[in-house]
Amino acid sequence: MRQIIRDRRTLALLVVVPVVVMSLVGLSFTEESQILDSVAPALLATFAMFFVFILTGVSFLRERMEGTLERLLATPVGRTDVILGYLLGFLLFAALQATIILLFTIGVLKIHYAGALWEVFVFLMALTIGSVNLGIFVSTYARNEFQVMQFIPLVLAPQIFLSGIFLPVEEMPGYLQGLAKVLPLTHAVEGLREIMLHGKGLGDVITELAVLVVFAVIMLILAATTVRRV
Amino acid sequence: MIAIEDVTFHFGKVLALDNLTLKVLPGLSMGLLGPNGAGKSTLIRILVGLLKPQRGSIHVFGEPPSITNTSRIGYMPQLSALYRELSAMENVDFFARMYGLRSKQRRRERVEEVIRLVNLWERRNDPLLHLSGGMRQRVSLACAIVHSPPLLLLDEPTVGLDPELRVSFWEYFHKLTASGVTLVISSHTMDDAAHCDRLVFLRTGRLIAEGTPQGLCQATGRAEATLEEAFLYFIRRK
Numbered sequence: 001m002r003q004i005i006r007d008r009r010t011l012a013l014l015v016v017v018p019v020v021v022m023s024l025v026g027l028s029f030t031e032e033s034q035i036l037d038s039v040a041p042a043l044l045a046t047f048a049m050f051f052v053f054i055l056t057g058v059s060f061l062r063e064r065m066e067g068t069l070e071r072l073l074a075t076p077v078g079r080t081d082v083i084l085g086y087l088l089g090f091l092l093f094a095a096l097q098a099t100i101i102l103l104f105t106i107g108v109l110k111i112h113y114a115g116a117l118w119e120v121f122v123f124l125m126a127l128t129i130g131s132v133n134l135g136i137f138v139s140t141y142a143r144n145e146f147q148v149m150q151f152i153p154l155v156l157a158p159q160i161f162l163s164g165i166f167l168p169v170e171e172m173p174g175y176l177q178g179l180a181k182v183l184p185l186t187h188a189v190e191g192l193r194e195i196m197l198h199g200k201g202l203g204d205v206i207t208e209l210a211v212l213v214v215f216a217v218i219m220l221i222l223a224a225t226t227v228r229r230v
Numbered sequence: 231m232i233a234i235e236d237v238t239f240h241f242g243k244v245l246a247l248d249n250l251t252l253k254v255l256p257g258l259s260m261g262l263l264g265p266n267g268a269g270k271s272t273l274i275r276i277l278v279g280l281l282k283p284q285r286g287s288i289h290v291f292g293e294p295p296s297i298t299n300t301s302r303i304g305y306m307p308q309l310s311a312l313y314r315e316l317s318a319m320e321n322v323d324f325f326a327r328m329y330g331l332r333s334k335q336r337r338r339e340r341v342e343e344v345i346r347l348v349n350l351w352e353r354r355n356d357p358l359l360h361l362s363g364g365m366r367q368r369v370s371l372a373c374a375i376v377h378s379p380p381l382l383l384l385d386e387p388t389v390g391l392d393p394e395l396r397v398s399f400w401e402y403f404h405k406l407t408a409s410g411v412t413l414v415i416s417s418h419t420m421d422d423a424a425h426c427d428r429l430v431f432l433r434t435g436r437l438i439a440e441g442t443p444q445g446l447c448q449a450t451g452r453a454e455a456t457l458e459e460a461f462l463y464f465i466r467r468k
Contacts (some may be wrong), residue, residue, distance in 0.1 A: 066311060066314075067308075068311050071305065071311040071325075071373075074300055076328070076329065076330055
């Protein structure tokens with residue numbers, strides 16, 4: 001964690017990039033604020049997952065490539081503890097990015113939303129934790145930054161297209177609906193829409209929240225088992 | 231201290247260690263000598279528990295390598311494997327905590343002690359980014375010895391060091407063995423080999439000879455033979 005804090009350029013990019021991207025989104029919807037209101041939950045979920053995945057995937061890869069992960073695994077600290085340590089460290093920055101995206105969307109882009117802000121935040125954090133674990137898990141299969149980037153079209157693009165952002169899941173062919181329903185982003189978009197557009201509470205989206213929690217736990221277990229002691 | 235029996239390790243189709251049998255006695259420095267790809271780093275990573283051999287058995291402190299005995303092992307990998315944005319003090323302190331030095335006071339004293347030991351006191355607060363390769367090697371060594379382990383596994387610790395620094399590293403290694411610490415050091419330079427109490431010549435994962443540096447030279451039949459000549463002699467004989 002201290003390593004990222006000391007790297008001021010990386011720290012600045014962590015803050016600036018989501019702001020720039022969200023500003024572009026806001027500018028493109030200047031004349032269509034109602035459309036922006038309706039797509040905001042999907043954009044929030046997608047950008048949070050996208051940025052967090054890149055942050056975690058590349059940072060964890062660096063730990064592996066520079067040998068610090070291997071060195072840590074040669075200490076008495078257990079493998080699961082090492083992964084949990086990385087998770088907590090990355091989560092701080094991931095939560096910062098997700099919070100920036102959320103506050104910028106609400107405070108600067110001035111979208112209208114119905115539900116409680118803290119419930120939106122809690123829901124977004126569940127997605128963020130899962131995305132951090134996904135980033136760690138996926139980066140164990142990459143040998144360099146280029147390969148991590150190649151996982152974006154493989155892991156993130158299908159979720160973006162199938163999560164109901166462009167076309168409602170119900171209108172997709174049957175086999176794609178089945179696939180869409182097992183993807184975490186679909187449930188994140190659905191849950192955020194319910195809270196932000198229809199003013200529902202966390203209790204009303206407990207199924208979507210549970211899917212995100214289960215996804216986070218599965219990714220954590222997979223990450224802990226695939227972090228090879230090599 | 232270390233007992234290795236019939237150990238074989240493959241990286242996919244590549245044979246890294248082939249039926250290796252070896253014993254390392256306590257309080258001695260054992261040099262693993264061989265060219266790149268000889269299996270030196272693989273053996274060290276097996277000893278520290280990072281790799282598991284496909285065949286054979288390994289015992290370190292009388293038990294198979296596991297997380298429980300890593301607190302008694304100091305490991306210095308070939309890559310410096312440190313946090314570049316952090317200072318020398320912060321890196322050593324971090325690994326001291328990972329090795330279980332919980333008392334803040336005790337840890338601080340020990341970190342300062344090893345930083346002085348590797349001659350980096352003046353640069354202790356500089357980020358590693360601003361240190362030379364040799365200085366980073368010293369920080370890496372400090373991280374490996376901070377918990378005062380009775381066994382040190384050092385993977386090419388003198389690579390990239392200037393002659394003066396290399397001599398000071400070896401002076402320190404001799405002090406460690408004199409105090410009862412066991413050292414396993416991999417190297418591909420004969421200069422390092424001459425400093426070890428015992429040597430193992432490795433080639434393509436196989437042990438081709440083992441003994442004291444003097445004994446290996448004498449085995450060539452020429453009293454004035456160098457270690458390099460001894461290494462070539464055993465390769466040709468195999």
